[in-house]
Amino acid sequence: MYAMPPPSVLCLLLLWTLSDIAAHERIPRNTIPYQSDLIKLFREEGGGNYSTMLLQEDRGVLLLGGREAVYALDIDDITSRKAAVSWKATEKGKKECTNKGKHAEECQNYIRVLHEMSDSRIYVCGTNAFDPACGYINYTEGQLSMGEKHEDGKGKCPFDPLQRYSSVMVGGDLYSATSNNFLGSEPVIARSSATQVRSEFKSSWLNEPSFVYMDQVPESEDSPEQDDDKVYLFFSETAVEYDFYNKLTVSRVARVCKGDMGGRRTLQKKWTSFLKARLDCPVPESRLPHVVEDVFLLRDSDWRKSVFYAVFTSQPGSVDLSAVCAYSVTEIGDVFSKGRFKTPVTVASSHVKWVMYSEDLPEPRPGACINNDARALGIECSLDLPDKTLRFVQDRPLMDQAVMPRGREPELVERGVVFTRIVVDRVKALDGNVYEAMFIGTDKGFVQKAVNYDGEMVVIEEMQLFQTPQPIQILRLSSKKGLLYAGSDVGAVQVSVGQCGRHASCLDCVLARDPYCAWDPSASHCIMLSPQDDASNGTLIQDVKNADVSTCPDPGTEDPKPTNVTLILGSNIQLKCRPDSNLAQVQWHFASRPLPASEKFYLYGEGLLIQNASATDAGLYTCVSEEEVKGRRYDRTEALYQLVPAPSPVDVTPRTDKRVQRQSLVTLQVLVALLAVLLAALLAWNVWRGHIPLPCWGGGEAPAETPAPHSPSPPPAVTPETINLMPPANCNTNNNHPSNGEGSHNLDTLKYIDDESEI
Numbered sequence: 007m008y009a010m011p012p013p014s015v016l017c018l019l020l021l022w023t024l025s026d027i028a029a030h031e032r033i034p035r036n037t038i039p040y041q042s043d044l045i046k047l048f049r050e051e052g053g054g055n056y057s058t059m060l061l062q063e064d065r066g067v068l069l070l071g072g073r074e075a076v077y078a079l080d081i082d083d084i085t086s087r088k089a090a091v092s093w094k095a096t097e098k099g100k101k102e103c104t105n106k107g108k109h110a111e112e113c114q115n116y117i118r119v120l121h122e123m124s125d126s127r128i129y130v131c132g133t134n135a136f137d138p139a140c141g142y143i144n145y146t147e148g149q150l151s152m153g154e155k156h157e158d159g160k161g162k163c164p165f166d167p168l169q170r171y172s173s174v175m176v177g178g179d180l181y182s183a184t185s186n187n188f189l190g191s192e193p194v195i196a197r198s199s200a201t202q203v204r205s206e207f208k209s210s211w212l213n214e215p216s217f218v219y220m221d222q223v224p225e226s227e228d229s230p231e232q233d234d235d236k237v238y239l240f241f242s243e244t245a246v247e248y249d250f251y252n253k254l255t256v257s258r259v260a261r262v263c264k265g266d267m268g269g270r271r272t273l274q275k276k277w278t279s280f281l282k283a284r285l286d287c288p289v290p291e292s293r294l295p296h297v298v299e300d301v302f303l304l305r306d307s308d309w310r311k312s313v314f315y316a317v318f319t320s321q322p323g324s325v326d327l328s329a330v331c332a333y334s335v336t337e338i339g340d341v342f343s344k345g346r347f348k349t350p351v352t353v354a355s356s357h358v359k360w361v362m363y364s365e366d367l368p369e370p371r372p373g374a375c376i377n378n379d380a381r382a383l384g385i386e387c388s389l390d391l392p393d394k395t396l397r398f399v400q401d402r403p404l405m406d407q408a409v410m411p412r413g414r415e416p417e418l419v420e421r422g423v424v425f426t427r428i429v430v431d432r433v434k435a436l437d438g439n440v441y442e443a444m445f446i447g448t449d450k451g452f453v454q455k456a457v458n459y460d461g462e463m464v465v466i467e468e469m470q471l472f473q474t475p476q477p478i479q480i481l482r483l484s485s486k487k488g489l490l491y492a493g494s495d496v497g498a499v500q501v502s503v504g505q506c507g508r509h510a511s512c513l514d515c516v517l518a519r520d521p522y523c524a525w526d527p528s529a530s531h532c533i534m535l536s537p538q539d540d541a542s543n544g545t546l547i548q549d550v551k552n553a554d555v556s557t558c559p560d561p562g563t564e565d566p567k568p569t570n571v572t573l574i575l576g577s578n579i580q581l582k583c584r585p586d587s588n589l590a591q592v593q594w595h596f597a598s599r600p601l602p603a604s605e606k607f608y609l610y611g612e613g614l615l616i617q618n619a620s621a622t623d624a625g626l627y628t629c630v631s632e633e634e635v636k637g638r639r640y641d642r643t644e645a646l647y648q649l650v651p652a653p654s655p656v657d658v659t660p661r662t663d664k665r666v667q668r669q670s671l672v673t674l675q676v677l678v679a680l681l682a683v684l685l686a687a688l689l690a691w692n693v694w695r696g697h698i699p700l701p702c703w704g705g706g707e708a709p710a711e712t713p714a715p716h717s718p719s720p721p722p723a724v725t726p727e728t729i730n731l732m733p734p735a736n737c738n739t740n741n742n743h744p745s746n747g748e749g750s751h752n753l754d755t756l757k758y759i760d761d762e763s764e765i
């Protein structure tokens with residue numbers, strides 16, 4: 007622990023960084039709270055921890071791995087369970103596990119690996135009470151059946167269900183990255199095949215890694231050098247190359263060659279092609295490197311155009327930003343095939359420093375796959391590699407140069423959220439262009455959709471997938487079906503990639519800039535595009551790049567009817583107005599004029615609060631949202647309220663004696679002053695103690711400002727009421743208390759202040 011700077015310094019720092027980053031930061035334009043009619047949820051009594059999925063589109067099933075079971079769900083409706091097979095750890099195994107000091111909860115069989123085999127069987131592995139095991143499952147005639155024989159899952163599947171791991175099946179060979187022992191202290195990257203190969207157990211190879219993602223790239227396809235296919239691995243680990251007073255985590259990309267068989271003497275049965283490089287995602291103002299959390303390979307028929315998308319989160323002590331970076335496969339390949347290496351040198355007796363290796367490299371190039379260069383030297387497979395090359399790789403698997411993202415900057419940066427998973431889709435918009443739509447899961451159970459339009463990153467929406475906040479553990483996408491699947495500890499959900507029906511007007515539909523949605527004027531509906539729709543159809547309206555709404559049919563100028571709200575003298579009245587777009591600014595009008603600046607009007611996230619209403623406050627209130635999209639401003643009436651004086655007997659009551667009134671008022675004022683002083687003292691004490699962080703903006707102006715409508719992590723359960731633009735009739739709050747706690751505090755202190763003039 008190190009001493010924290012005083013809050014005011016932090017504030018200054020934050021203000022400064024805010025202005026610097028603001029240009030890069032995004033917030034989702036729309037927030038879609040949990041709505042059960044948009045989401046299909048699968049959960050099983052007694053089941054849970056759904057973190058493994060295998061999509062089989064041809065068979066129409068989603069195979070889902072959870073705690074002690076595998077389910078086959080209908081790919082079109084995952085609430086329909088087609089089959090299930092339970093695979094429990096044995097009682098004996100559980101007992102041994104708990105005897106070794108593990109919690110009963112951990113000593114179960116968590117399914118962690120589901121891979122399709124060429125013979126349509128499914129390879130499955132589970133943690134099996136800290137004794138990993140693997141086997142085969144058949145899905146035939148609507149039944150799931152598990153083979154009797156299990157094999158040792160050591161090195162293929164983690165022991166510890168909470169440990170990160172990754173694996174990929176390539177031509178019947180399982181490539182896995184996990185820990186190889188009970189303690190989880192021996193990381194391994196292995197290939198389980200006829201010729202088994204694994205990583206060296208050396209900290210220069212893997213140093214307390216957390217494995218994230220593995221996938222193969224068919225780089226042998228039209229390769230002039232007759233290069234080999236490669237398997238890429240993404241992980242984070244403790245850096246060896248920095249002088250840092252603390253352990254510093256860095257992100258890595260590593261790769262091995264598919265044809266690697268290990269060396270003959272040196273690196274026997276070990277990777278001869280294991281190379282790794284730092285993976286950078288340069289988030290502005292972040293002093294510590296961001297940590298990779300998940301990766302998705304967006305494949306192209308030409309592998310050279312394939313792109314790895316990666317989500318990053320900040321590490322402790324750094325700015326609270328999550329980011330997405332994209333890496334071209336060829337740029338990663340260049341670092342490994344052309345870049346320089348790092349080498350350890352011992353300085354000051356025992357301290358090891360990693361510096362650039364500047365001498366000549368042995369031939370063939372260390373870590374290279376067997377290609378034409380090697381063959382020209384008479385080397386046909388990795389067993390023929392000379393010791394010099396092998397020893398180089400054994401000691402220096404780390405590249406000097408880091409892998410940089412496409413465009414040298416993140417695709418997307420957001421504050422106050424934690425990204426956990428990512429999948430990316432290619433979607434053809436009506437303009438004929440194909441765009442890459444990212445779906446990003448968060449630790450609060452939301453998924454965000456973001457699309458890059460020629461360098462302009464648009465975060466279309468965030469959608470709450472689970473009723474209670476919980477991390478998204480897995481995301482899968484069926485492009486063909488336009489469906490997204492997510493798993494968490496409590497359930498698995500299915501949603502459509504486009505929530506088009508939410509957009510009620512052509513304006514809404516077009517301004518959403520969602521490549522999946524278009525306005526159909528004949529049906530007056532925002533519809534989801536099917537792949538065969540195209541611009542030549544002519545009737546559908548969409549303009550994702552420019553958000554041009556000029557082709558929208560005239561909606562007519564039918565003004566919405568105002569909602570009547572009863573005005574009770576002296577009460578506080580809450581008028582709700584929350585525009586759909588988190589990017590819109592809210593303006594209120596009273597009697598068709600801008601709301602006068604007055605302390606009695608308090609603007610907050612959910613709407614407007616009128617304090618101590620008086621008879622002159624009766625009239626028409628209009629809430630207008632103003633949003634700028636692609637340089638054009640859109641003003642929309644979001645809500646209309648007619649404040650109608652109550653036909654109450656308030657005015658009929660006899661006036662109290664002025665002197666009495668004044669006296670009670672003075673007492674009241676003294677009381678309030680005392681309370682205020684007390685409150686201030688309390689606040690000061692709390693701030694001084696650090697219980698309350700200082701707000702960085704001028705606190706005094708707060709009531710006059712509209713708080714940002716978008717809260718980066720929305721409250722867990724958003725009641726439908728709070729998102730209705732036209733609130734129900736019960737908005738009329740006669741009870742003087744706004745639902746918003748913050749507001750009411752403000753009121754109580756403001757309430758009795760400018761009375762003097764009235765007397």
Ligand SMILES: *[C@@H]1O[C@H](CO)[C@@H](O)[C@H](O)[C@H]1NC(C)=O
Binds near residue numbers: 143151
């Ligand atoms: C699964 O199917 C394969 C071939 O289709 C068969 O050899 C094997 O016995 C089956 N296993 C089980 C458990 O049904």
Ligand SMILES: *[C@@H]1O[C@H](CO)[C@@H](O)[C@H](O)[C@H]1NC(C)=O
Binds near residue numbers: 054168
């Ligand atoms: C399984 O899910 C429960 C919540 O249902 C959670 O508390 C637990 O940590 C999860 N275990 C694993 C291994 O993910």
Ligand SMILES: *[C@@H]1O[C@H](CO)[C@@H](O)[C@H](O)[C@H]1NC(C)=O
Binds near residue numbers: 526533539543545546
């Ligand atoms: C055009 O789109 C509409 C609405 O989706 C559809 O009904 C119609 O069949 C399409 N026409 C053509 C020629 O694709």
Ligand SMILES: *[C@@H]1O[C@H](CO)[C@@H](O)[C@H](O)[C@H]1NC(C)=O
Binds near residue numbers: 567568569650
């Ligand atoms: C609001 O009150 C007016 C009269 O004051 C009435 O004409 C109108 O119908 C009321 N509107 C609603 C929605 O009740």
Ligand SMILES: *[C@@H]1O[C@H](CO)[C@@H](O)[C@H](O)[C@H]1NC(C)=O
Binds near residue numbers: 576618619620760761
């Ligand atoms: C509320 O306003 C009325 C006049 O508009 C004033 O007489 C009264 O003192 C105010 N009450 C409070 C608590 O501010």
